[in-house]
Amino acid sequence: MVFLFINIIACAALIWASFNIDTRYGIHKSTHPLINLVLLCATLIGLMALVMVLCFWAPVKLALIVSKAVFTLLLWFSVYSCMYLYMFPEFKPNKTITVTNWVLNAIVFVVFFFVPGAFSAVNITLSGTYEIVSNKVFSGALASFYPLTWFETMNMLYLFVIPFVTMIVTLVRAENMKGMLDRQRMRLCSLGIFTEWIVMILINLGAKKVPLMWSLIMLSFIPQVLLFVQAACTHEIIDFKTSTRLETRIIFRFIIPALVAGSTFYFFWPLLERGKVLFFLAWVVANVAFNLLWYFLTEFLVSKDFMRDRKYEPFFEKALAAIKYEGNGNEIPKELFHAFHKYVTVSHMNIMLDSGEGALETVWADDDKKFSISFEDSGFDILLNLKHPIVFREWLARDYNVAPAREQLQKILSDTGAEAFILLNEGRRIIGLLLLYKKMDKNIYMDYDYKAFTKLYSQFFLAGYYMKNMMNESVVGTVNREIRMSGQIITSIQENMDLIKNAKVDAGYKMIPAHNIGGEFIDMIRLTDTRHIIVVGSMNGKGIAASMNMVILKSVIRTFLSEIKDFKQLVEKVNLFIRDELPKGSYFAGMFALVDFSTDTMYYINCGTPALFVYTKAYNNVIEVQGEGKILGFAKDIGPLIKVKKVKLAPGDVVVSCTDGLIETQSIRNEAFGKERVQRSLIENLMYPAGKIAQFTYDALVKFTSKELDDDITIFVMKYLGGSK
Known part of the structure; x- marks a missing residue:
């Protein structure tokens, strides 16, 4: 009964997650392959719970038909996961992948439903072991060279061989990717396949101790799905420091509670002989008590600098708000750069303002480099039309809306060596440009940066406008500005x-x-x-x-x-x-x-x-x-x-x-x-x-x-x- 509830809860959790992926992670299409993958995994786990019920209380033939359908769907899920990786990250229509997907699915269906003896019966032993009766692929002398059954062959082929080939191909494709972020995403997806194997092996080992653990076999796909979701939704390069911090947070928030849950399950298992209610109640009470205490301890730990994530926006906003707009404004560039340097980890910054002669000129740079960018052929008009004043190098390479101006905008980044820039404009009048260089942690400018910069754009405009009009003549080169x-x-x-x-x-x-x-x-x-x-x-x-x-x-x-x-x-x-x-x-x-x-x-x-x-x-x-x-x-x-x-x-x-x-x-x-x-x-x-x-x-x-x-x-x-x- 416990395993039945675990399957039902996991199924419900995945269905809930599928509805939250779009709002939480920015995947807006309900037909996105990732959402389909999550829902298919939820369906598998839900059907596994149904198989348990049917095997104990339903007619044998009904249990057999449903079991065939479930394991067919299991192998279909594995195929779909592999096809997902072949299309990742762009998901462009590909006839070869589509045909391959249908052929592999058809083979599974034909073998399980039409090959004699391939999937002939299901049994539940007195010890709770789930057995599938399947004939060997070969008979006679060939059986000594290849002793596996049809069921074992299909599982080996679809759960290990095809995913292994897919994982190798994905890693090779990752090495040929130009973008560091896409490379990291594909590696995470490959890791998802590996974690699926590990969890599947652990569940099979556990089933030797507790036979009914076979019913949790579908849960082995959950880590894979979660890593696929993480890969699709991650927008930052995970360096060693970030990886260590992330792994520490995962250990504290998930792995330790999971180990405690498993340990207490094993510890309270003898109570099952005295009654299922007593066993279940003891296990739930122990885990609830531990998780409540652990939650408060974890929240305290993750608030410390060594475990804090990269969500710098509140601190960055306070630093920008603390800039003093008074006097001739000569300290404003330094204070602005200090805020970017400390919270966004920007290594260098170059501030350019409208010179009044049809170009942007450098008025301040921490490395003393000076540039001039003409308004003509700059591509800025496209950005103004799109109302998109924030440009990152990674975004520029994949956004088709800026295709007409991509070459000019990339030239600005190449000529200046910058990784991003923020265009300061009031309507269609450009007053300045903030050039941002590589981050000190070697990370890229990501979606979180874009959201933070968009929210704080008024602060950047305020600084730029003040510098344009109030800094002294030696910095900006304007005189009698009130009349002008x-x-x-x-x-x-x-x-x-x-x-x-x-x-x-x-x-x-x-x-x-x-x-x-x-x-x-x-x-x-x-x-x-x-x-x-x-x-x-x-x-x-x-x-x-x-x-x-x-x-x-x-x-x-x-x-x-x-x-x-x-x-x-x-x-x-x-x-x-x-x-x-x-x-x-x-x-x-x-x-x-x-x-x-x-x-x-x-x-x-x-x-x-x-x-x-x-x-x-x-x-x-x-x-x-x-x-x-x-x-x-x-x-x-x-x-x-x-x-x-x-x-x-x-x-x-x-x-x-x-x-x-x-x-x-x-x-x-x-x-x-x-x-x-x-x-x-x-x-x-x-x-x-x-x-x-x-x-x-x-x-x-x-x-x-x-x-x-x-x-x-x-x-x-x-x-x-x-x-x-």
Whole structure:
């Protein structure tokens, strides 16, 4: 009964694992050969449990038919495993492999079901031994030269000979692989076949002591399947140090508990004579008690440096957040490299920035090497189109999306000697490049690095943008940058908006900085054909500091949208970024809106906007809908302090949002322009397009003040036209 439960539990565990492989390891196709392999192994183990039941309690003929089917499936599984290795790692369609697979499977089926005496009966002896009656392949004199039965021959051929040939071929193929990672993966797969043999031999040896252990024979494939999964999902080169650490973790987490489970099983075996319940209860209680204590001890041990894995992201993020963005910024490159060097184990780094002359130039390198990369024929346009600013040498060789630019991008890596680079861009404007060289542990840049770099991209952009604009002239070679950069920043903001092109909406805006540069902020971001994000507001401060924070924030919002789908969570994350990453004291006042054209609804969050007006055609009236709001950048947990509100929009309705500069600007008589004048201007200009309404409102402000404006002004207008999408 115990062995029956072990088979059932193992079957259920493999089925559960097959459903988690895609989400946990990034294998997204439900028909992937690896998932099929896991499910086939689970089926084998489940059917073995069924064979046990049938052999004890079912008619003999039924037990024989099911046993034939199970052992046929067993050998089919072995064939499928070998074919899997021949196709690994690319799994390209191959007619030769497909035909070979079918031929080998057909041979098994014919021998077990149609060759007389090849599989004639199954018996369970009084001692619990499982016997399969099978005639010898040859009779007479030939039997003395080849005494094996049909069943033994098929097992030897399909479980040892064919897998052995496959293992040798796989190892040879591995040596001819260019990529170190693919080479390692194929070696792991070969190791899987070897572990299957070891476990199978151990189970057969154990069956001599406990005959019913024959029922666990299908479990010998589990280590093979697990190593196949590990091979498909590993994304790092396992060096000696990593291997030692991994093996130590496996010993502590799996092997020692498994040995204890086996030892206690053997120790409590005499209790079986006194009752199955007593034996099973004693074994379970002993193992549960041990594993609970062992779990806490193991968790303590693996938290130590000598056993900690390579998941550096939390520590790397803290190091990046600790970089001080103040002064002329000359220490920023050193602090950035120190973080990469310590946590990513980068050996060297080269920082390149836009020289303003159509090329990227080295501004800092720990090894003092200098390079120049022209924007022309660089392949960067392809990366910008793909929104893929992070490039690794290994990824570049196998990703077909970058095929048109592969040669140019590989040339950049070859000419500089780098193994990876991070392109720093705001929209389609490139500001810099981080060249990363080989890791000190000789490992490659892997998927974990890509995920970590993607998550922390805003930190790299922040460092690059600050260096571009704040480092001294000897490092960057710019003078009078506030005037020089003003046009670029404003143009960048305007050109990188996803202007709303839905037929239901006419949107326009007016944004005027008081001193050439400011922190005024408007962005329109297309999510789908029917959904748009709108952000209107301003960063505190004036001049270059405010404009720099504004551009950084704009880029960060778009980065966050690629990983966050919840509207409120987006605002919460933006708040944390402003609070923790931008210079101390930075804050954003404005509003975030999500317009859903399919339901004629606008969802919005007030983040300290002074006014949000909605003109409703039905009542021919302008109302304020902003409600209470909280400025972003002060509270650590702003979630409970902000609310998502919504307003239904009908044809003819108009939405107006503005910053405090419009409402609070005073005339020469010290009278504020105020909300009433904004509302009046809206009513008076309803017949004009949205852009004209914004312009006329600004013109009214200029006329009202009769003096030069001393505050930044932003006005956003959205006329809802209704009708079809």
